[in-house]
Each structure stands twice: as structure tokens, then as C-alpha cells.
Amino acid sequence: MPERRFYTDVSRYFDRAAAFTDYPAGLLDQIKRCNSLYRFDFPARQRDGSIEVVRAWRAEHSQHRLPVKGGIRYSAEVDEDEVMALAALMTYKCAIVEVPFGGAKGAIQVDTRRYDVEQLERITRRYTYELTRKEFIGPAVDVPAPDYGTGQREMAWIADTYQSLHPGQIDALGCVTGKPESQGGVNGRVEATGRGLFYVLQEACAQADDMQRLGLATGLEGKRIVVQGFGKVGYWAAQCCHDAGARVVAIAEHDGAIADPRGLDPARVRAHFGARGTILQFPGATTSADRAAALAIDCDVLIPAALENQLTAANAPRVRARIVLEGANGPTTPEADAVLRERGALVVPDVYANAGGVIVSYFEWLKNLSHVRFGRLEARYQAHAEDRLLRAVERATGARLAADERAAVVRPVDELTIVNSGLEETMVTAYHQIRDLMHETEGIDDLRTAAFLLAIRRVAQAYLERGVFP
Numbered sequence: 001m002p003e004r005r006f007y008t009d010v011s012r013y014f015d016r017a018a019a020f021t022d023y024p025a026g027l028l029d030q031i032k033r034c035n036s037l038y039r040f041d042f043p044a045r046q047r048d049g050s051i052e053v054v055r056a057w058r059a060e061h062s063q064h065r066l067p068v069k070g071g072i073r074y075s076a077e078v079d080e081d082e083v084m085a086l087a088a089l090m091t092y093k094c095a096i097v098e099v100p101f102g103g104a105k106g107a108i109q110v111d112t113r114r115y116d117v118e119q120l121e122r123i124t125r126r127y128t129y130e131l132t133r134k135e136f137i138g139p140a141v142d143v144p145a146p147d148y149g150t151g152q153r154e155m156a157w158i159a160d161t162y163q164s165l166h167p168g169q170i171d172a173l174g175c176v177t178g179k180p181e182s183q184g185g186v187n188g189r190v191e192a193t194g195r196g197l198f199y200v201l202q203e204a205c206a207q208a209d210d211m212q213r214l215g216l217a218t219g220l221e222g223k224r225i226v227v228q229g230f231g232k233v234g235y236w237a238a239q240c241c242h243d244a245g246a247r248v249v250a251i252a253e254h255d256g257a258i259a260d261p262r263g264l265d266p267a268r269v270r271a272h273f274g275a276r277g278t279i280l281q282f283p284g285a286t287t288s289a290d291r292a293a294a295l296a297i298d299c300d301v302l303i304p305a306a307l308e309n310q311l312t313a314a315n316a317p318r319v320r321a322r323i324v325l326e327g328a329n330g331p332t333t334p335e336a337d338a339v340l341r342e343r344g345a346l347v348v349p350d351v352y353a354n355a356g357g358v359i360v361s362y363f364e365w366l367k368n369l370s371h372v373r374f375g376r377l378e379a380r381y382q383a384h385a386e387d388r389l390l391r392a393v394e395r396a397t398g399a400r401l402a403a404d405e406r407a408a409v410v411r412p413v414d415e416l417t418i419v420n421s422g423l424e425e426t427m428v429t430a431y432h433q434i435r436d437l438m439h440e441t442e443g444i445d446d447l448r449t450a451a452f453l454l455a456i457r458r459v460a461q462a463y464l465e466r467g468v469f470p
């Protein structure tokens, strides 16, 4: 097993960008360090009846803005270094997309396959109880969300446990995001990270000069995409890109890969995955037991959406994609990053590209604090206003719209539409802020360094405004 060094890798990216600032060393050190780390152990009964002591963490990397925010990961391989690295990425990510949170991350070191649902529920509730005892959770202090190995189900257990421990706390539902809609969740959170990746790719592919440099046609349509990891992030990224006319030519999972140069239908692959427990043997596609080979398939865009350390110095020279869109956190080691940059590939970094989840989590948290669904107050008002405007135009022109033409314009806006437009606006705005910063800073020629520089400036500003570093 190679030595883990995810936190060191994130720090290297930080240092590379920090060199383009003249902040005092102490301020940079404060931004970089993980401020609080809570590690605890508790017993859990496994499927076979035996007791295992489970290790868990919550890392709060930076409290320069409160609450801090970050997902919870369930994985047998997770360790302290990984949790701290993921928490650090959350600090920078929130700053880049201007979500007013500090960064955090949590994890439980479990192999979820060794537990049944009731046991996982008990583990999740115990984890929440431990976080509550130490005030490492709460709508004003620290708000977890889903990550690798967790989803709506776990978030509902967390919300329920927290609420039961805080009777009468009116904003208690804001203690966690990624909840089911029936439990205070927001429409569009499940697909948010994948959809965010799609908005990023669409914007990147719309830059004619960048595409020309990469030898690609402008626009997303027809782009050949390979996705590694077909979970929440990978599936939704594939689905949204497919819907926009891109071609998903290969998908890699933990047990192998499938490929079809004519394009795979993500929804059908997902149904196959759900029914069989594997994407392999998908009808009409070629199956390979070698999951790593998919990274080297000839394609335009590679979306690593599984775990960290997937693109390394060893395999990066074989990557043929012109665009690497980082859905996972930390999929590219600094050595692999250097190889890809050397080759002139466009690497859209995790610290920005997969921010869709936290952006929509922010919307969910706002919804929980305001206790009102997005669009509830203004939806009808807006539809009536549009109707009056259309009638005025009809009167002035003498023309008359058909019922379906009218319905296409006049419709009460729903929560999902509002959430998706907020997500798109945030992703597109940040893309140009990062790209502009890259162009205007001498010595920076990659989006990752520019994204980190943007984050450092914003976090530093927050400290300086509070007078912490006069």
C-alpha cells in the first residue's frame, strides 16, 4: 500500500498558488492549517454478529466563515490524512464559488457491505450523537452533507437524530444538507454535483480560443466522454452531458469497465447497475475487467468521479483526453497534473469543478432557515405578470399566440428551475473569474493554480477584514 499523501498534495497546490501573493507567512499558514480535528471510536455490530470498533472523524479546516460545511464519507480505506485534505478542499471550494461557509469533512471507516441497513442506521445515529456532544454539528456551526458512500438516507438519519437531541430548536433541520425532499431537502440536490460538472464543461467547450488550442470543435455536442466512477457524481455528469448531445463512450467502475464508441445511454446503464450490482456485461457494450484501461481510451473528455489518486505519474502519460474534468476530489496527483499540463490538456480542477454539491447545499440550508420553498411566494405573481405582458404585446401587434406558445412562456417557476439556474449562474461566473485570473497573472497558465489563488485571496480577505491579521 503506497503511503497516503493527499493532504500534502493539496498543500502543494496551495503553496504553488500562494507564491503569487505577498501575504504574511503567518496568514498563509493559518489559512492552510486544519483548525480542529475530532477523532473518536465506537463499537458496531456487523452482519455476522461480531463486534468491530469503528473509527470516525470530523475535521473543521477553517472557521473563517460559519457554519463550516463538508460531506461525510463511509469507506473502509478512509483515514485522517484524507479527511483533513477533503476538509481543506472544502474551504477553498466554498471561497471560489462564494458560498459563505468554512470547510469541513467527516468520515466513518467502515466497509458498508459488511453491515445491513439497521446496523448502518445505528452507526450513523451514534456518529451524529458524538458530533452533537462536541458541538461538531449544528445549523450555525457545522453542516455535513453526502459524500462517497452516503446519500439521502444517511442525511435523513442525521437530521432526525439531531432534531431529537434539540427539541424546540426551530432551525434544527439546517444541521445537515442532502436530505430527502420530504425531510427538508431541496429539489435538485441529488444531481447537483454532476449537473454542476456539466455546466462547467459546457462553458469550457464554449470558449472558441481554448477549444482551438486543444484541437477540438467548439461546443459540447458530439464530445466523446469517459467517466470513472458511476455513483452520484459520475452518473449525473454522464446523464446531463448525454442529454446535451455528448457521447459517453466508456464508463469505469470498481470491478471493470464498459465501452461503446457509438455512445452509452447512462440511464440504461444505471438501471442495469441497479439490477445486477455491476455495470459489466451491459448489452451492446464491450466489457473489460481492467478498470484502469478506461483512463487511456481515446476520448475528448475524461471525468474522474470515483476517488483520489487515480491519475498518477505512472498512468498520466497514457491519458489521451484533451480535457480532464475532476468530478472526484483529488483524482490527480501533482506529478500527474504536471504531465497533463505539459501535454497541453485542459485540467478543470476539483476545487472548483465539483462545487455544484455545496452550492445547492447552500440553497438547501437557506431553505431550511427561511422555512419556505423556493418560488412559493413569487411563482404566481411572475406568471401573471408574464401573461399581462404577452396580452399587451398581442393587443399592440394584433397577433394571437397559440395555447402551447403561451404556455411555453407563462408558467409558474418551480423550485428545481430556480435551483438549477442558481447553480448554473454560480458555476459559470466562477469559471470566468478563474480563467480571467489565470490570463492576467504572469506565470500562471493552469486553472488549478488560478482557482487556488482566488480561494487564498478570498479567505485572506475574510481574515483581514475581521482584523485578525492587521
Ligand code: NAD
Residues within 6 Å of the ligand: 146, 147, 148, 149, 150, 193, 228, 229, 230, 231, 232, 233, 234, 252, 253, 254, 291, 305, 306, 307, 308, 327, 328, 329, 330, 354, 355, 357, 358
Ligand atoms: P458514490 O459513493 O455515490 O459513487 C462512487 C462510485 O465510484 C461507486 O459506484 C464506486 O463503486 C465507484 N468506484 C470506487 N472505486 C473505483 C475505481 N477505482 N474505479 C472506478 N470506480 C470506482 O460517491 P460520489 O458521491 O459520487 O463521490 C465520488 C467522488 O466525488 C468523491 O471523490 C467525492 O468526494 C466527490 N464529490 C462528491 C460530491 C457529492 O455531492 N456527492 C460533491 C463533490 C465531490
